[in-house]
Amino acid sequence: MELRLTNVAVARGGVPVLSGVSFTLAAGKALILRGPNGSGKTTLLRTIAGLQPPLSGQIDGAEDAVAYAGHADGLKAMLSVAENLKFWAAIYGRRDIGPALDAYALAPLAERLTGTLSAGQKRRAGLARLMVTGRPIWILDEPTVSLDVDAVEMFAKAVQTHLAAGGMALLATHIDLGLAQAQVLDVTPLRAAPSDMHGASDEAFL
Numbered sequence: 001m002e003l004r005l006t007n008v009a010v011a012r013g014g015v016p017v018l019s020g021v022s023f024t025l026a027a028g029k030a031l032i033l034r035g036p037n038g039s040g041k042t043t044l045l046r047t048i049a050g051l052q053p054p055l056s057g058q059i060d061g062a063e064d065a066v067a068y069a070g071h072a073d074g075l076k077a078m079l080s081v082a083e084n085l086k087f088w089a090a091i092y093g094r095r096d097i098g099p100a101l102d103a104y105a106l107a108p109l110a111e112r113l114t115g116t117l118s119a120g121q122k123r124r125a126g127l128a129r130l131m132v133t134g135r136p137i138w139i140l141d142e143p144t145v146s147l148d149v150d151a152v153e154m155f156a157k158a159v160q161t162h163l164a165a166g167g168m169a170l171l172a173t174h175i176d177l178g179l180a181q182a183q184v185l186d187v188t189p190l191r192a193a194p195s196d197m198h199g200a201s202d203e204a205f206l
């Protein structure tokens, strides 16, 4: 199994931000997107995750294979950590949340409402979500925001374990996670967009 992008172009707010993106990600491999703020990393990741269509080009291997962790943690504030993880596991027809709790040292917080967690604790619970999905391709947008040094290590270990089991990871991050298997893709924006983008938005809720 592999993820393949062929000549993909993406837009945000109706304005093209990236074009000509091609790569292949094989089982056990990671790809790190690098580029300045606003260069289109999030837009590309959202497109691969199926949250918006590409402008043009071909994306193969993503359908039913992707678990996405964007800027939001994807947690229900009024559910506990364990309830959130069980909810996500159930969506993907799974039950076991033990390894995810262990990987992110969440057992002591398992019964806490996620709305009462610190930012870093929430982020750990949000990342643990990916593990319970059983999906092979993890798509992660700035996953280490709010994480302390120990939590970054937990995350790097979780990704390494996922890759070692034949999974794949696509990450927008500026942190060195020590992923020996990682390729780096430098994202170059088509043009400086802000002046073109007055009032344009493709989000239902901002």
Ligand SMILES: Nc1ncnc2c1ncn2[C@@H]1O[C@H](COP(=O)(O)OP(=O)(O)OP(=O)(O)O)[C@@H](O)[C@H]1O
Pocket: 012, 013, 017, 035, 036, 037, 038, 039, 040, 041, 042, 043, 044, 193, 194, 197, 200, 201, 202, 203
């Ligand atoms: N909801 C939106 N509606 C319209 N335009 C948007 C929206 N979100 C982002 N943009 C614009 O799209 C372009 C690409 O943004 P994107 O978030 O993909 O960049 P990024 O590389 O992920 O940036 P960062 O490193 O700051 O997270 C930017 O010019 C941005 O201002």
